[in-house]
Amino acid sequence: MSLLPGETPARTESPAFLHRFDRTERVVHWATAALMLTCIATALPLYIPSLSSLVGRRALLVYLHVYAGLCLPLPVLVGVARSRWGAHLRSDLRQINRWSAGDRRWLATWGRDPFLTPGKFNGGQKANAAFIGGAILVMAMTGTIMKWFGPWPLSWRTGATFVHDLLALVIVVVVTGHVGYALRWPSTLRAMTTGLVDVRWARRHAPGWLAEAENAGTRGSDSPPSVN
Amino acid sequence: MESASCESATALTPTGGADQTRAASSSQVASGPRRGRTGGEAVEGALYFARLLTHNGRVALHHVDSVGPSTGTTPPSTTPIGRRIVLGMGLVGAAGIAFGGILQREVGRVVSAINPGGGGLAALIPGANQFRIYNAAGTQPDLSSAAYRLNVGGLVDNPLTFSFDELISMPATHLSKDFQCVTGWRVPGVHWVGVALSEILDRAGVQPPASAVNFGSFDGLYTESLTMDQARRPDVIVAYEMLGTRPISQDHGGPVRLYVAPMYGYKSIKWLSSITVATRAVPGYWEQNGYDVNAWIGRSNSGFRNTGSDKPIDGG
Numbered sequence: 397m398s399l400l401p402g403e404t405p406a407r408t409e410s411p412a413f414l415h416r417f418d419r420t421e422r423v424v425h426w427a428t429a430a431l432m433l434t435c436i437a438t439a440l441p442l443y444i445p446s447l448s449s450l451v452g453r454r455a456l457l458v459y460l461h462v463y464a465g466l467c468l469p470l471p472v473l474v475g476v477a478r479s480r481w482g483a484h485l486r487s488d489l490r491q492i493n494r495w496s497a498g499d500r501r502w503l504a505t506w507g508r509d510p511f512l513t514p515g516k517f518n519g520g521q522k523a524n525a526a527f528i529g530g531a532i533l534v535m536a537m538t539g540t541i542m543k544w545f546g547p548w549p550l551s552w553r554t555g556a557t558f559v560h561d562l563l564a565l566v567i568v569v570v571v572t573g574h575v576g577y578a579l580r581w582p583s584t585l586r587a588m589t590t591g592l593v594d595v596r597w598a599r600r601h602a603p604g605w606l607a608e609a610e611n612a613g614t615r616g617s618d619s620p621p622s623v624n
Numbered sequence: 625m626e627s628a629s630c631e632s633a634t635a636l637t638p639t640g641g642a643d644q645t646r647a648a649s650s651s652q653v654a655s656g657p658r659r660g661r662t663g664g665e666a667v668e669g670a671l672y673f674a675r676l677l678t679h680n681g682r683v684a685l686h687h688v689d690s691v692g693p694s695t696g697t698t699p700p701s702t703t704p705i706g707r708r709i710v711l712g713m714g715l716v717g718a719a720g721i722a723f724g725g726i727l728q729r730e731v732g733r734v735v736s737a738i739n740p741g742g743g744g745l746a747a748l749i750p751g752a753n754q755f756r757i758y759n760a761a762g763t764q765p766d767l768s769s770a771a772y773r774l775n776v777g778g779l780v781d782n783p784l785t786f787s788f789d790e791l792i793s794m795p796a797t798h799l800s801k802d803f804q805c806v807t808g809w810r811v812p813g814v815h816w817v818g819v820a821l822s823e824i825l826d827r828a829g830v831q832p833p834a835s836a837v838n839f840g841s842f843d844g845l846y847t848e849s850l851t852m853d854q855a856r857r858p859d860v861i862v863a864y865e866m867l868g869t870r871p872i873s874q875d876h877g878g879p880v881r882l883y884v885a886p887m888y889g890y891k892s893i894k895w896l897s898s899i900t901v902a903t904r905a906v907p908g909y910w911e912q913n914g915y916d917v918n919a920w921i922g923r924s925n926s927g928f929r930n931t932g933s934d935k936p937i938d939g940g
Contacts, residue, residue, distance in 0.1 A: 444748060448757035449764050449875050455913075470666055477668035494702035526706040530713030537717055542807050550922055553808030555724030558731075559717055561750030 413592035414609055416516075418484040420475050425588055427471035432528075432571060434464035435535075439564060462543050468532045492517055492525045515604035524574055531567050535560060732812065755803070755811055757875050758890075765843040765895050769871040769879040774862070778838075778901035781829030788864065788871060788879055794819045797861050799885055806888040806915060806925050816883050817870070818863035822856040824899065836905035839882060840898035848893040849905035849917070850884065859885035862896065887919040 417425070438461040441451035448454070475485045498512050502519030505512075512518075517525075541548050541556035548556070578585045583597035598606040720727070728750075735749055748754070769788040777783040797820045803811040825837070830852070837855040839848045854860065863883040864871055872878030877894020884891040890910040911917050916924040 443756065445755065445757045445875060448759070452759050452763050454758050469670075473666045473668075473670055477664075477666070493704050493706035495705035496702045499705075522706060523709070526709035527713075529706075530710040530717075533710060533714050534717030534720075537714070538721060541721060545807050546926055549926075550804075550808070551725045552721050553806075554728060554810055555721040555808075557808035558724035558728040558750055559720035562720075563717070565750060 412595040414595060414598050414606070415591060416587040416593040417488075417591050418481075419591070420478065420481040421485050421488065422588060422591060424471045424475040424485060428468065431464045431468045431471070432567075435461055435468070436568060436571065438464070443561070443564070458543075462539065465535060465539050469536065488516070491515065492522050495519065495522055513604040513607075514602055515608065516602055518601065524570065527570055528567075531563055531570075534563055535567070538563075728810075729812070755876065756805070756809060759843065759894075764874060765841070766874055767842060767879065767895070772871075772879045774880060774897065774899065776824060776828045776899045776901075778899075779831040779834040779903070780825075780901050781831060782827075784824075784828050786824070791819055791862065791864055791880065792870075794823060797858070799859060799861065799883070801859070801885045803889055803892075804921050806890060806919070814867060815865075816861060816863045816885075817865035818861035818880075818883060820858060821860045821862055821882070821899075822858070824862060825855065825901070828901070830901055833903050834901045836902050838900045838902055838906050839893045839896060839908070840900070841877075841893055841895040842897035843895050846893055846895065846909045847906065848882065848891055848908035848910075850891070851905055851918075854884075854887075854918075857886070861885075862899075863892075884919075886921060888915075888921055888925065890915055891919045 438457045441447040442454070442457055442461060451457070472485075476482045476489065496515075498514065499519035499522055501509055502512055502514060503523060507514075507518060507520065538556040538560040541553055542560060545553050578588070581597070581601070583593050587593035587597075595606065598609075731749070772788045774786040774791065775783075776786070796817055799816045800813055801816070803814050821837075835852050837850050837852065839850075841847065850860070861883050862880060864878075864880050866872045866876055866878075866881075866883075869876075869878075872881055877892075877896070881896050882891070882893045890908075893908070905917065907917055918924055
């Protein structure tokens with residue numbers, strides 16, 4: 397199914413697919429997603445008074461929330477550390493880390509600039525990944541102070557609670573947006589479930605990556621789409 | 625205060641030069657597949673991330689990318705913005721921990737100015753000084769003020785039962801004080817109305833050997849206790865009005881709850897149903913979960929072990 401070196405990418409309606417995410421990346425994504433959704437689902441009755449009254453069982457909710465949250469960094473950490481299986485994930489993380497002028501332009505225009513040729517990940521996807529990474533870090537820091545409050549001065553506990561609540565609000569907005577875009581572009585959802593994305597999507601949303609894939613046989617690329 | 629940001633920064637910064645770190649991490653990651661232990665892998669992953677975050681993103685693990693025709697170079701015109709966002713958020717988060725309390729006070733002032741009623745969606749804004757509703761039991765107990773009874777017993781001359789109407793006909797104590805949770809959240813300037821606990825104890829007549837007061841809740845789980853000296857403070861009340869609501873709403877522990885102004889919120893037992901005078905204070909629901917028995921705000925619940933940081937409770 398994946399594009400072989402030298403194979404002509406689909407120019408007609410025939411379905412042709414590029415390999416976008418390998419199994420490690422998909423497992424890491426869905427494990428992170430499950431933990432994040434657990435955190436959000438348990439956070440709502442912990443935070444919203446009327447839901448607290450309705451749901452009760454605060455001790456159980458706190459337990460689920462705290463340990464799901466502390467486990468949030470694990471899938472990606474285990475993923476990058478698995479030497480062979482994590483190669484694709486590490487390669488993609490490097491691309492997500494490094495932003496070009498085009499990525500900044502993508503963010504400034506929200507992808508509406510027709511002359512942009514994003515690579516495998518556009519500016520919005522890179523920003524989303526970086527935000528979630530930073531958010532997991534900050535939520536773990538502040539959540540730890542809230543749960544194991546003993547060593548910290550009271551003012552820090554108050555500050556941590558404030559930051560935790562504020563960032564939680566932003567996370568809910570960003571995650572909702574992320575899911576919304578996945579539903580709006582089902583090809584991306586399929587890429588994260590099957591690993592493959594159709595060439596038509598790539599031509600429209602990741603032309604730089606598609607060109608890289610087309611030249612993969614001759615030039616090689618940082619993220620070989622034909623792996624697996 | 626500054627040590628917050630310093631700590632989080634050093635946690636992400638490996639010591640040593642770039643080349644040393646590269647060499648060290650290379651050998652660690654290369655030994656990865658033979659290990660197969662999730663914990664070890666998580667540590668290795670953290671090391672990899674530390675490197676990704678602290679070097680220019682060019683320190684790639686090329687030797688393990690042998691599965692693909694990696695060229696080992698990154699496009700020249702890119703910047704490692706991703707790691708800067710992650711690190712920047714970490715630093716802003718640390719600053720927020722140190723100074724967020726002040727910020728929260730300001731946000732609360734603005735929100736209450738815009739939304740003086742305190743209800744609606746504005747109440748969900750972080751820093752809007754809202755209470756969090758805790759309940760020990762699975763469901764919230766529900767009792768009307770007409771059906772409410774407060775039983776006072778134990779080492780007293782006259783065991784008494786108070787109805788809601790009897791409580792509100794007694795001399796009232798008004799307090800405008802903060803509600804401070806031990807985990808950090810705080811609701812400033814809450815207005816409370818109730819009967820001084822000492823008044824109730826005097827009416828029942830405390831017998832000489834008694835040195836403690838134990839409290840029970842009609843939720844069946846929540847218990848609390850105070851020493852006799854603590855219980856007799858004028859800022860410890862059996863509250864029947866809170867936030868302008870009489871009786872106190874079910875969420876907040878109504879119709880009647882305790883309010884112990886100088887202590888963390890968990891001492892202010894909700895859904896108060898029994899007061900038992902005794903020789904010994906029994907550690908309550910939250911104390912059994914590791915919180916201090918003597919819960920003075922700012923003078924307790926600190927240190928790595930939260931129990932026993934104050935005088936023994938029997939001593940008063």
